[in-house]
Amino acid sequence: MSKPFYLTTAIDYANGAPHLGHAYEKVLADAIARFHRMNGETVHFLTGLDEHGQKVQQTAQKRGISPQQCCDETAELFLKLCRDLNISNDDYIRTTQPRHVKVVQELLQKLYDAGKIYKADYKGFYSIRQEQFVLEKDRLEDGSWPELFGEVIEITESNYFFRLAEHRDWLRGYIEEHPDFIFPEFRRRNVLEFLKEPISDLCISRPKERLSWGIELPFDKDFVTYVWFDALTNYYSAAVEKGCWPADIHVIGKDILVPPHAVYWPVMLHAAGIELPKKILAHGWWLSAGRKVSKTKTAADAAAPREKSALELAAEFGADAFRYFVLREMAVGQDSEYSEALYMSRYKSDLGNDLGNLVNRVLKMTGNYCGGASPVPALDEAPERELRELWEKTERQYHGLAAQLDFRGALDALWTFIRGINRYADARAPWKLAKSDAPADRAALETSLAVMAEGLRLAAVALFPVMPGTSEKIQTLLGCAPAEKFEGHQTWGRSLVGKTFGAGAILFPRPDPKKSV
Numbered sequence: 001m002s003k004p005f006y007l008t009t010a011i012d013y014a015n016g017a018p019h020l021g022h023a024y025e026k027v028l029a030d031a032i033a034r035f036h037r038m039n040g041e042t043v044h045f046l047t048g049l050d051e052h053g054q055k056v057q058q059t060a061q062k063r064g065i066s067p068q069q070c071c072d073e074t075a076e077l078f079l080k081l082c083r084d085l086n087i088s089n090d091d092y093i094r095t096t097q098p099r100h101v102k103v104v105q106e107l108l109q110k111l112y113d114a115g116k117i118y119k120a121d122y123k124g125f126y127s128i129r130q131e132q133f134v135l136e137k138d139r140l141e142d143g144s145w146p147e148l149f150g151e152v153i154e155i156t157e158s159n160y161f162f163r164l165a166e167h168r169d170w171l172r173g174y175i176e177e178h179p180d181f182i183f184p185e186f187r188r189r190n191v192l193e194f195l196k197e198p199i200s201d202l203c204i205s206r207p208k209e210r211l212s213w214g215i216e217l218p219f220d221k222d223f224v225t226y227v228w229f230d231a232l233t234n235y236y237s238a239a240v241e242k243g244c245w246p247a248d249i250h251v252i253g254k255d256i257l258v259p260p261h262a263v264y265w266p267v268m269l270h271a272a273g274i275e276l277p278k279k280i281l282a283h284g285w286w287l288s289a290g291r292k293v294s295k296t297k298t299a300a301d302a303a304a305p306r307e308k309s310a311l312e313l314a315a316e317f318g319a320d321a322f323r324y325f326v327l328r329e330m331a332v333g334q335d336s337e338y339s340e341a342l343y344m345s346r347y348k349s350d351l352g353n354d355l356g357n358l359v360n361r362v363l364k365m366t367g368n369y370c371g372g373a374s375p376v377p378a379l380d381e382a383p384e385r386e387l388r389e390l391w392e393k394t395e396r397q398y399h400g401l402a403a404q405l406d407f408r409g410a411l412d413a414l415w416t417f418i419r420g421i422n423r424y425a426d427a428r429a430p431w432k433l434a435k436s437d438a439p440a441d442r443a444a445l446e447t448s449l450a451v452m453a454e455g456l457r458l459a460a461v462a463l464f465p466v467m468p469g470t471s472e473k474i475q476t477l478l479g480c481a482p483a484e485k486f487e488g489h490q491t492w493g494r495s496l497v498g499k500t501f502g503a504g505a506i507l508f509p510r511p512d513p514k515k516s517v
Protein backbone atom coordinates (compact mmCIF):
# COMPACT_ATOMS: atom_id res chain seq x y z
CA MET A 1 0.00 0.00 0.00
CA SER A 2 1.31 3.48 -0.80
CA LYS A 3 2.28 5.88 1.96
CA PRO A 4 -0.63 7.98 3.22
CA PHE A 5 -0.68 11.72 2.73
CA TYR A 6 0.64 12.72 6.13
CA LEU A 7 -0.07 16.14 7.59
CA THR A 8 0.51 17.64 11.01
CA THR A 9 -0.17 20.78 13.03
CA ALA A 10 2.09 22.32 15.64
CA ILE A 11 1.59 20.70 19.03
CA ASP A 12 0.10 23.18 21.48
CA TYR A 13 1.77 24.16 24.74
CA ALA A 14 0.11 22.43 27.66
CA ASN A 15 0.17 25.45 29.92
CA GLY A 16 -2.92 27.31 28.78
CA ALA A 17 -6.40 26.99 27.30
CA PRO A 18 -7.07 26.90 23.55
CA HIS A 19 -7.84 30.10 21.67
CA LEU A 20 -8.58 31.25 18.12
CA GLY A 21 -4.95 30.81 16.97
CA HIS A 22 -4.88 27.12 17.94
CA ALA A 23 -8.36 26.55 16.57
CA TYR A 24 -7.58 28.16 13.21
CA GLU A 25 -4.53 26.01 12.67
CA LYS A 26 -6.50 22.83 13.30
CA VAL A 27 -9.32 23.91 10.99
CA LEU A 28 -6.88 24.81 8.21
CA ALA A 29 -5.14 21.45 8.53
CA ASP A 30 -8.49 19.67 8.73
CA ALA A 31 -9.72 21.30 5.52
CA ILE A 32 -6.52 20.16 3.78
CA ALA A 33 -6.94 16.64 5.19
CA ARG A 34 -10.57 16.41 4.10
CA PHE A 35 -9.79 17.86 0.68
CA HIS A 36 -7.18 15.14 0.09
CA ARG A 37 -9.53 12.40 1.35
CA MET A 38 -12.24 13.66 -1.00
CA ASN A 39 -9.69 13.37 -3.80
CA GLY A 40 -9.40 9.70 -3.03
CA GLU A 41 -6.15 9.75 -1.07
CA THR A 42 -5.48 7.95 2.20
CA VAL A 43 -4.68 10.60 4.76
CA HIS A 44 -3.00 10.50 8.14
CA PHE A 45 -3.63 13.65 10.14
CA LEU A 46 -1.77 14.30 13.39
CA THR A 47 -2.16 16.95 16.05
CA GLY A 48 -1.20 16.96 19.70
CA LEU A 49 0.12 18.54 22.86
CA ASP A 50 3.60 19.78 23.83
CA GLU A 51 3.76 18.79 27.47
CA HIS A 52 7.31 19.24 28.78
CA GLY A 53 9.18 22.31 29.88
CA GLN A 54 9.62 25.10 32.34
CA LYS A 55 6.22 26.70 31.91
CA VAL A 56 4.27 23.53 32.66
CA GLN A 57 6.53 22.78 35.61
CA GLN A 58 5.96 26.30 36.97
CA THR A 59 2.20 26.32 36.34
CA ALA A 60 1.85 22.96 38.09
CA GLN A 61 3.96 24.15 41.03
CA LYS A 62 1.85 27.29 41.42
CA ARG A 63 -1.33 25.23 41.37
CA GLY A 64 0.05 22.60 43.74
CA ILE A 65 -0.57 19.74 41.29
CA SER A 66 1.76 17.42 39.41
CA PRO A 67 2.95 18.49 35.96
CA GLN A 68 1.27 15.38 34.50
CA GLN A 69 -2.06 16.33 36.05
CA CYS A 70 -1.69 19.83 34.63
CA CYS A 71 -1.09 18.31 31.17
CA ASP A 72 -3.98 15.88 31.52
CA GLU A 73 -6.36 18.76 32.27
CA THR A 74 -5.10 20.80 29.31
CA ALA A 75 -5.27 17.76 27.04
CA GLU A 76 -8.99 17.47 27.89
CA LEU A 77 -9.55 21.06 26.75
CA PHE A 78 -7.69 20.62 23.47
CA LEU A 79 -9.34 17.28 22.73
CA LYS A 80 -12.71 18.90 23.34
CA LEU A 81 -11.74 21.70 20.94
CA CYS A 82 -11.01 19.10 18.27
CA ARG A 83 -14.37 17.41 18.83
CA ASP A 84 -16.28 20.70 18.93
CA LEU A 85 -14.73 21.88 15.66
CA ASN A 86 -15.21 18.54 13.91
CA ILE A 87 -11.47 18.02 13.40
CA SER A 88 -10.85 14.68 11.70
CA ASN A 89 -7.39 13.96 13.12
CA ASP A 90 -6.35 10.31 12.98
CA ASP A 91 -3.96 10.54 15.91
CA TYR A 92 -3.24 12.79 18.88
CA ILE A 93 0.28 12.75 20.24
CA ARG A 94 1.24 13.86 23.73
CA THR A 95 4.95 14.28 24.30
CA THR A 96 4.80 12.45 27.65
CA GLN A 97 3.67 9.26 25.90
CA PRO A 98 6.23 6.41 25.99
CA ARG A 99 6.10 6.06 22.17
CA HIS A 100 7.41 9.61 21.89
CA VAL A 101 9.97 9.46 24.71
CA LYS A 102 11.50 6.32 23.18
CA VAL A 103 11.99 7.87 19.74
CA VAL A 104 13.40 11.14 21.13
CA GLN A 105 15.96 9.19 23.16
CA GLU A 106 16.90 7.02 20.19
CA LEU A 107 17.39 10.09 18.03
CA LEU A 108 19.51 11.82 20.67
CA GLN A 109 21.66 8.73 21.12
CA LYS A 110 22.14 8.36 17.39
CA LEU A 111 23.25 11.96 17.01
CA TYR A 112 25.47 11.73 20.09
CA ASP A 113 27.15 8.58 18.77
CA ALA A 114 27.72 10.32 15.45
CA GLY A 115 29.48 13.19 17.22
CA LYS A 116 26.71 15.65 16.38
CA ILE A 117 26.06 16.45 20.04
CA TYR A 118 28.79 17.70 22.41
CA LYS A 119 29.05 19.11 25.93
CA ALA A 120 30.24 22.65 26.60
CA ASP A 121 29.88 25.51 29.03
CA TYR A 122 27.01 27.85 28.48
CA LYS A 123 27.40 31.34 29.86
CA GLY A 124 24.42 33.63 30.05
CA PHE A 125 22.05 35.84 32.00
CA TYR A 126 19.59 34.01 34.16
CA SER A 127 16.35 35.28 35.66
CA ILE A 128 15.87 33.85 39.14
CA ARG A 129 12.19 34.73 39.22
CA GLN A 130 11.39 33.24 35.80
CA GLU A 131 13.89 30.40 36.28
CA GLN A 132 15.19 30.78 32.75
CA PHE A 133 17.99 32.26 30.69
CA VAL A 134 17.23 35.66 29.23
CA LEU A 135 18.87 37.25 26.21
CA GLU A 136 20.67 40.54 25.59
CA LYS A 137 17.81 41.54 23.32
CA ASP A 138 15.40 41.32 26.28
CA ARG A 139 17.09 44.29 27.97
CA LEU A 140 15.22 47.59 28.15
CA GLU A 141 16.63 50.64 26.37
CA ASP A 142 18.42 51.85 29.51
CA GLY A 143 20.19 48.48 29.83
CA SER A 144 18.15 47.24 32.79
CA TRP A 145 16.04 44.07 32.71
CA PRO A 146 12.24 44.14 32.57
CA GLU A 147 10.51 44.00 35.95
CA LEU A 148 9.04 40.56 35.29
CA PHE A 149 12.49 38.93 35.29
CA GLY A 150 13.23 40.01 38.90
CA GLU A 151 16.92 39.63 39.75
CA VAL A 152 19.06 38.69 36.73
CA ILE A 153 22.50 37.15 37.31
CA GLU A 154 25.24 35.92 35.01
CA ILE A 155 25.83 32.18 35.32
CA THR A 156 27.86 29.48 33.63
CA GLU A 157 26.28 26.09 33.17
CA SER A 158 27.42 22.93 31.44
CA ASN A 159 25.05 21.81 28.72
CA TYR A 160 24.80 19.73 25.58
CA PHE A 161 24.86 21.33 22.14
CA PHE A 162 23.74 20.15 18.74
CA ARG A 163 26.05 20.98 15.81
CA LEU A 164 23.75 23.25 13.88
CA ALA A 165 26.25 25.78 12.59
CA GLU A 166 28.12 23.39 10.30
CA HIS A 167 24.93 22.60 8.37
CA ARG A 168 24.06 26.13 7.32
CA ASP A 169 25.41 25.90 3.75
CA TRP A 170 23.75 22.56 3.20
CA LEU A 171 20.40 23.95 4.41
CA ARG A 172 20.61 27.05 2.21
CA GLY A 173 21.31 24.87 -0.79
CA TYR A 174 18.44 22.56 0.09
CA ILE A 175 15.93 25.38 0.40
CA GLU A 176 17.12 26.96 -2.82
CA GLU A 177 16.80 23.68 -4.69
CA HIS A 178 13.39 22.84 -3.20
CA PRO A 179 11.15 25.84 -3.88
CA ASP A 180 8.09 24.01 -2.50
CA PHE A 181 9.68 23.25 0.88
CA ILE A 182 8.51 26.45 2.56
CA PHE A 183 5.15 28.02 1.78
CA PRO A 184 4.23 30.80 1.15
CA GLU A 185 7.09 31.95 -1.05
CA PHE A 186 7.72 35.21 0.83
CA ARG A 187 8.39 33.21 4.00
CA ARG A 188 10.88 31.04 2.10
CA ARG A 189 12.73 34.21 1.19
CA ASN A 190 12.74 35.24 4.90
CA VAL A 191 14.35 31.93 5.79
CA LEU A 192 17.03 32.33 3.11
CA GLU A 193 17.65 35.85 4.40
CA PHE A 194 18.06 34.47 7.95
CA LEU A 195 20.54 31.91 6.68
CA LYS A 196 22.81 34.56 5.16
CA GLU A 197 24.17 35.20 8.66
CA PRO A 198 26.12 32.53 10.55
CA ILE A 199 24.04 30.44 12.96
CA SER A 200 25.14 29.09 16.35
CA ASP A 201 24.99 25.55 17.63
CA LEU A 202 21.80 24.76 19.52
CA CYS A 203 21.74 24.22 23.26
CA ILE A 204 19.53 21.15 23.67
CA SER A 205 19.66 20.34 27.39
CA ARG A 206 18.89 21.63 30.85
CA PRO A 207 20.37 20.30 34.08
CA LYS A 208 17.77 18.35 36.02
CA GLU A 209 18.27 20.46 39.13
CA ARG A 210 16.73 23.37 37.20
CA LEU A 211 14.26 21.52 35.04
CA SER A 212 13.08 18.04 35.84
CA TRP A 213 9.94 17.96 33.67
CA GLY A 214 11.49 16.71 30.46
CA ILE A 215 12.91 13.70 28.63
CA GLU A 216 16.13 12.44 30.14
CA LEU A 217 19.21 12.47 27.90
CA PRO A 218 20.03 8.81 27.23
CA PHE A 219 23.76 9.50 27.59
CA ASP A 220 23.63 11.69 30.73
CA LYS A 221 21.05 11.13 33.45
CA ASP A 222 21.66 14.54 35.01
CA PHE A 223 20.08 16.35 32.08
CA VAL A 224 16.79 16.54 30.26
CA THR A 225 16.40 17.61 26.65
CA TYR A 226 15.05 21.06 26.11
CA VAL A 227 12.08 22.32 24.13
CA TRP A 228 12.64 21.91 20.39
CA PHE A 229 14.44 18.60 20.30
CA ASP A 230 11.56 17.11 22.21
CA ALA A 231 8.70 18.98 20.52
CA LEU A 232 9.72 18.77 16.85
CA THR A 233 10.39 15.05 17.06
CA ASN A 234 6.66 14.43 17.68
CA TYR A 235 6.02 14.51 13.94
CA TYR A 236 8.39 11.61 13.47
CA SER A 237 7.74 9.64 16.65
CA ALA A 238 4.00 9.48 15.91
CA ALA A 239 4.53 8.39 12.31
CA VAL A 240 7.55 6.19 12.03
CA GLU A 241 5.92 2.97 13.13
CA LYS A 242 2.81 3.67 11.08
CA GLY A 243 4.87 3.98 7.89
CA CYS A 244 3.72 7.56 7.31
CA TRP A 245 7.05 9.35 7.28
CA PRO A 246 7.98 11.72 5.63
CA ALA A 247 5.31 14.29 6.36
CA ASP A 248 3.70 15.88 3.33
CA ILE A 249 2.79 19.12 5.10
CA HIS A 250 3.61 20.57 8.51
CA VAL A 251 1.03 23.28 9.24
CA ILE A 252 2.44 25.83 11.70
CA GLY A 253 2.24 29.53 12.60
CA LYS A 254 4.77 32.06 11.34
CA ASP A 255 6.22 32.57 14.85
CA ILE A 256 7.70 29.08 14.92
CA LEU A 257 8.99 28.92 11.34
CA VAL A 258 12.38 30.55 11.87
CA PRO A 259 14.41 29.04 13.35
CA PRO A 260 12.64 25.95 14.78
CA HIS A 261 10.84 24.43 11.79
CA ALA A 262 12.85 25.87 8.93
CA VAL A 263 16.31 25.47 10.51
CA TYR A 264 16.49 23.14 13.54
CA TRP A 265 14.10 20.49 12.22
CA PRO A 266 15.57 19.95 8.72
CA VAL A 267 19.08 19.94 10.16
CA MET A 268 18.16 17.47 12.91
CA LEU A 269 16.67 15.11 10.35
CA HIS A 270 19.49 15.53 7.86
CA ALA A 271 22.13 14.92 10.55
CA ALA A 272 20.31 11.74 11.57
CA GLY A 273 19.96 10.55 7.97
CA ILE A 274 16.15 10.81 8.00
CA GLU A 275 14.15 12.03 5.02
CA LEU A 276 12.89 15.63 5.24
CA PRO A 277 9.22 16.65 5.21
CA LYS A 278 7.91 17.78 1.83
CA LYS A 279 6.44 21.10 2.85
CA ILE A 280 6.13 23.53 5.74
CA LEU A 281 3.11 25.79 5.56
CA ALA A 282 3.48 28.86 7.80
CA HIS A 283 0.19 30.66 8.36
CA GLY A 284 -0.20 34.16 9.75
CA TRP A 285 -1.61 35.36 13.05
CA TRP A 286 -5.08 36.20 14.13
CA LEU A 287 -5.03 39.66 15.58
CA SER A 288 -7.54 41.42 17.76
CA ALA A 289 -7.39 45.22 17.77
CA GLY A 290 -4.02 44.86 16.01
CA ARG A 291 -2.43 42.53 18.61
CA LYS A 292 -1.80 38.80 18.37
CA VAL A 293 -4.62 36.77 19.89
CA SER A 294 -3.06 34.86 22.79
CA LYS A 295 -3.92 33.32 26.10
CA THR A 296 -2.40 36.24 28.04
CA LYS A 297 -4.91 38.91 28.91
CA THR A 298 -3.54 42.43 29.19
CA ALA A 299 -4.94 45.27 31.32
CA ALA A 300 -6.18 46.85 28.07
CA ASP A 301 -8.18 43.67 27.27
CA ALA A 302 -9.81 43.77 30.67
CA ALA A 303 -10.76 47.44 30.23
CA ALA A 304 -12.00 47.09 26.61
CA PRO A 305 -15.71 46.67 25.92
CA ARG A 306 -16.34 42.96 26.04
CA GLU A 307 -16.85 41.30 22.68
CA LYS A 308 -17.44 37.61 22.22
CA SER A 309 -14.41 35.53 21.33
CA ALA A 310 -14.43 33.46 18.15
CA LEU A 311 -14.62 30.27 20.23
CA GLU A 312 -17.67 31.59 22.11
CA LEU A 313 -19.30 32.30 18.76
CA ALA A 314 -18.37 28.80 17.59
CA ALA A 315 -20.22 27.41 20.62
CA GLU A 316 -23.23 29.60 19.85
CA PHE A 317 -23.44 29.31 16.04
CA GLY A 318 -21.77 25.99 15.38
CA ALA A 319 -18.47 24.58 14.17
CA ASP A 320 -19.17 25.08 10.48
CA ALA A 321 -19.77 28.81 10.77
CA PHE A 322 -16.45 29.09 12.63
CA ARG A 323 -14.66 27.02 10.03
CA TYR A 324 -16.15 29.08 7.21
CA PHE A 325 -15.28 32.37 8.90
CA VAL A 326 -11.62 31.58 9.55
CA LEU A 327 -10.95 30.04 6.15
CA ARG A 328 -12.83 32.72 4.22
CA GLU A 329 -11.38 35.62 6.14
CA MET A 330 -7.69 34.72 6.32
CA ALA A 331 -5.44 34.58 3.25
CA VAL A 332 -3.11 31.70 4.09
CA GLY A 333 0.21 33.16 5.20
CA GLN A 334 -1.11 36.65 5.98
CA ASP A 335 -2.32 38.02 9.31
CA SER A 336 -6.02 38.64 9.75
CA GLU A 337 -8.08 40.73 12.10
CA TYR A 338 -10.78 39.14 14.24
CA SER A 339 -13.83 40.98 15.50
CA GLU A 340 -17.25 39.84 16.54
CA ALA A 341 -18.78 42.23 13.99
CA LEU A 342 -16.80 40.69 11.10
CA TYR A 343 -17.74 37.19 12.22
CA MET A 344 -21.42 38.00 12.49
CA SER A 345 -21.45 39.79 9.18
CA ARG A 346 -20.07 36.66 7.44
CA TYR A 347 -22.57 34.56 9.36
CA LYS A 348 -25.62 36.63 8.45
CA SER A 349 -24.71 37.55 4.92
CA ASP A 350 -22.72 34.66 3.37
CA LEU A 351 -24.22 31.84 5.39
CA GLY A 352 -27.69 33.07 6.35
CA ASN A 353 -28.65 35.03 3.24
CA ASP A 354 -26.68 33.50 0.39
CA LEU A 355 -26.56 29.82 1.34
CA GLY A 356 -29.15 29.23 4.07
CA ASN A 357 -31.99 31.04 2.31
CA LEU A 358 -31.21 29.25 -0.93
CA VAL A 359 -31.47 25.84 0.72
CA ASN A 360 -34.72 26.75 2.42
CA ARG A 361 -36.22 28.21 -0.76
CA VAL A 362 -35.37 25.18 -2.89
CA LEU A 363 -36.79 22.74 -0.34
CA LYS A 364 -39.95 24.71 0.35
CA MET A 365 -40.80 25.39 -3.29
CA THR A 366 -40.11 21.80 -4.30
CA GLY A 367 -42.42 20.73 -1.45
CA ASN A 368 -45.16 23.21 -2.37
CA TYR A 369 -45.10 22.94 -6.16
CA CYS A 370 -43.83 19.42 -6.87
CA GLY A 371 -44.92 17.39 -3.86
CA GLY A 372 -41.32 17.24 -2.59
CA ALA A 373 -39.90 15.22 -5.51
CA SER A 374 -37.22 16.82 -7.63
CA PRO A 375 -38.65 17.42 -11.12
CA VAL A 376 -37.12 16.83 -14.55
CA PRO A 377 -35.30 19.86 -16.02
CA ALA A 378 -37.25 20.06 -19.28
CA LEU A 379 -35.78 23.30 -20.66
CA ASP A 380 -32.22 24.25 -21.48
CA GLU A 381 -32.27 27.93 -22.29
CA ALA A 382 -29.87 30.83 -21.73
CA PRO A 383 -30.33 31.11 -17.93
CA GLU A 384 -29.71 27.37 -17.45
CA ARG A 385 -26.73 27.36 -19.79
CA GLU A 386 -25.20 30.38 -18.08
CA LEU A 387 -25.48 28.82 -14.64
CA ARG A 388 -24.04 25.55 -15.86
CA GLU A 389 -21.12 27.38 -17.44
CA LEU A 390 -20.60 29.30 -14.22
CA TRP A 391 -20.40 25.99 -12.38
CA GLU A 392 -17.84 24.62 -14.84
CA LYS A 393 -15.67 27.68 -14.26
CA THR A 394 -16.20 27.50 -10.48
CA GLU A 395 -15.34 23.83 -10.35
CA ARG A 396 -11.98 24.46 -12.04
CA GLN A 397 -11.24 27.47 -9.86
CA TYR A 398 -12.37 25.93 -6.57
CA HIS A 399 -10.42 22.72 -6.93
CA GLY A 400 -7.36 24.45 -8.35
CA LEU A 401 -7.21 27.02 -5.56
CA ALA A 402 -7.89 24.55 -2.74
CA ALA A 403 -5.15 22.28 -4.10
CA GLN A 404 -2.80 25.26 -3.78
CA LEU A 405 -3.98 25.70 -0.16
CA ASP A 406 -5.85 28.92 -1.04
CA PHE A 407 -9.14 28.22 0.73
CA ARG A 408 -10.07 31.86 0.84
CA GLY A 409 -9.85 32.09 -2.94
CA ALA A 410 -11.64 28.76 -3.33
CA LEU A 411 -14.52 29.89 -1.10
CA ASP A 412 -14.70 33.19 -2.91
CA ALA A 413 -15.19 31.31 -6.18
CA LEU A 414 -17.78 29.00 -4.62
CA TRP A 415 -19.77 31.91 -3.25
CA THR A 416 -19.79 33.58 -6.66
CA PHE A 417 -21.51 30.42 -7.84
CA ILE A 418 -23.94 30.28 -4.90
CA ARG A 419 -24.90 33.90 -5.57
CA GLY A 420 -25.23 32.88 -9.21
CA ILE A 421 -27.87 30.29 -8.26
CA ASN A 422 -29.74 32.99 -6.33
CA ARG A 423 -29.58 35.29 -9.35
CA TYR A 424 -30.85 32.49 -11.54
CA ALA A 425 -33.76 31.97 -9.14
CA ASP A 426 -34.60 35.66 -9.26
CA ALA A 427 -34.48 35.61 -13.07
CA ARG A 428 -36.73 32.56 -13.41
CA ALA A 429 -38.91 33.53 -10.42
CA PRO A 430 -40.49 30.10 -9.87
CA TRP A 431 -42.85 31.57 -7.26
CA LYS A 432 -44.46 33.61 -10.08
CA LEU A 433 -44.46 30.73 -12.54
CA ALA A 434 -46.30 28.64 -9.94
CA LYS A 435 -49.31 30.95 -10.24
CA SER A 436 -49.77 30.10 -13.93
CA ASP A 437 -51.45 27.00 -15.43
CA ALA A 438 -49.78 27.40 -18.84
CA PRO A 439 -47.71 24.28 -19.76
CA ALA A 440 -44.72 26.44 -20.76
CA ASP A 441 -44.73 28.08 -17.32
CA ARG A 442 -45.03 24.70 -15.63
CA ALA A 443 -41.99 23.45 -17.60
CA ALA A 444 -40.06 26.58 -16.63
CA LEU A 445 -41.08 26.14 -12.98
CA GLU A 446 -39.96 22.52 -12.84
CA THR A 447 -36.77 23.29 -14.72
CA SER A 448 -35.85 26.13 -12.40
CA LEU A 449 -36.33 24.04 -9.26
CA ALA A 450 -34.33 21.15 -10.69
CA VAL A 451 -31.55 23.46 -11.80
CA MET A 452 -31.35 25.25 -8.45
CA ALA A 453 -31.24 21.92 -6.63
CA GLU A 454 -28.50 20.58 -8.90
CA GLY A 455 -26.43 23.73 -8.37
CA LEU A 456 -26.91 23.40 -4.64
CA ARG A 457 -25.85 19.75 -4.65
CA LEU A 458 -22.63 20.54 -6.53
CA ALA A 459 -21.83 23.43 -4.18
CA ALA A 460 -22.59 21.30 -1.11
CA VAL A 461 -20.20 18.54 -2.20
CA ALA A 462 -17.45 21.08 -2.91
CA LEU A 463 -18.02 22.66 0.49
CA PHE A 464 -17.35 19.44 2.40
CA PRO A 465 -13.69 20.05 3.40
CA VAL A 466 -14.59 23.44 4.89
CA MET A 467 -18.10 22.82 6.27
CA PRO A 468 -18.49 19.05 6.59
CA GLY A 469 -21.66 19.11 8.71
CA THR A 470 -23.48 21.59 6.49
CA SER A 471 -22.38 19.79 3.34
CA GLU A 472 -23.77 16.47 4.56
CA LYS A 473 -26.97 18.10 5.80
CA ILE A 474 -27.68 19.74 2.45
CA GLN A 475 -26.97 16.56 0.49
CA THR A 476 -29.23 14.58 2.84
CA LEU A 477 -32.00 17.18 2.50
CA LEU A 478 -31.68 16.79 -1.27
CA GLY A 479 -32.33 13.08 -0.86
CA CYS A 480 -28.84 11.78 -1.58
CA ALA A 481 -26.22 9.96 0.43
CA PRO A 482 -23.36 12.39 1.16
CA ALA A 483 -20.58 11.95 -1.40
CA GLU A 484 -17.42 10.38 -0.03
CA LYS A 485 -15.29 11.50 -2.97
CA PHE A 486 -15.35 14.43 -5.35
CA GLU A 487 -15.00 12.09 -8.30
CA GLY A 488 -18.34 11.54 -10.01
CA HIS A 489 -20.04 14.17 -7.83
CA GLN A 490 -18.80 17.44 -9.28
CA THR A 491 -20.24 17.17 -12.77
CA TRP A 492 -23.51 18.86 -13.67
CA GLY A 493 -26.10 16.15 -14.25
CA ARG A 494 -29.52 14.78 -13.42
CA SER A 495 -28.76 12.62 -10.40
CA LEU A 496 -31.43 14.39 -8.31
CA VAL A 497 -34.36 13.73 -10.65
CA GLY A 498 -37.07 11.91 -8.70
CA LYS A 499 -35.30 12.25 -5.34
CA THR A 500 -37.53 13.23 -2.45
CA PHE A 501 -36.39 16.37 -0.68
CA GLY A 502 -36.68 17.15 3.00
CA ALA A 503 -38.98 19.86 4.32
CA GLY A 504 -37.71 23.44 4.56
CA ALA A 505 -34.79 23.86 6.96
CA ILE A 506 -33.14 26.85 8.60
CA LEU A 507 -29.42 26.05 8.56
CA PHE A 508 -28.17 29.32 10.00
CA PRO A 509 -30.78 30.75 12.37
CA ARG A 510 -30.73 34.46 12.99
CA PRO A 511 -28.93 35.45 16.18
CA ASP A 512 -31.18 35.87 19.17
CA PRO A 513 -31.12 39.64 19.90
CA LYS A 514 -31.53 38.94 23.65
CA LYS A 515 -28.24 37.04 23.68
CA SER A 516 -26.05 39.63 21.93
CA VAL A 517 -23.63 41.73 23.99
Ligand code: MSP
Nearest residue numbers: 010011012013021022050231232252253285286293
Ligand atom coordinates in the same frame (compact mmCIF):
# COMPACT_ATOMS: atom_id res chain seq x y z
N1 MSP B 1 4.48 24.09 21.37
C1 MSP B 1 4.91 24.98 20.36
C2 MSP B 1 4.91 24.31 19.00
C3 MSP B 1 5.73 23.06 18.90
S1 MSP B 1 5.53 22.33 17.32
C4 MSP B 1 6.67 21.13 17.25
C5 MSP B 1 3.97 26.18 20.29
N2 MSP B 1 2.79 26.06 20.90
S2 MSP B 1 1.67 27.24 20.97
O1 MSP B 1 0.60 26.70 21.77
O2 MSP B 1 2.25 28.47 21.40
O3 MSP B 1 1.19 27.46 19.50
C6 MSP B 1 0.62 26.41 18.74
C7 MSP B 1 0.31 26.90 17.34
O4 MSP B 1 -0.69 27.91 17.42
C8 MSP B 1 1.53 27.53 16.65
O5 MSP B 1 1.64 27.11 15.31
C9 MSP B 1 1.23 29.01 16.71
O6 MSP B 1 1.77 29.74 15.63
C10 MSP B 1 -0.30 29.00 16.63
N3 MSP B 1 -0.84 30.25 17.14
C11 MSP B 1 -0.82 30.70 18.43
N4 MSP B 1 -1.37 31.95 18.44
C12 MSP B 1 -1.73 32.31 17.18
C13 MSP B 1 -2.51 33.36 16.65
N5 MSP B 1 -2.89 34.41 17.35
N6 MSP B 1 -2.90 33.24 15.36
C14 MSP B 1 -2.64 32.13 14.61
N7 MSP B 1 -1.93 31.13 15.09
C15 MSP B 1 -1.19 31.32 16.26
O7 MSP B 1 4.34 27.17 19.66
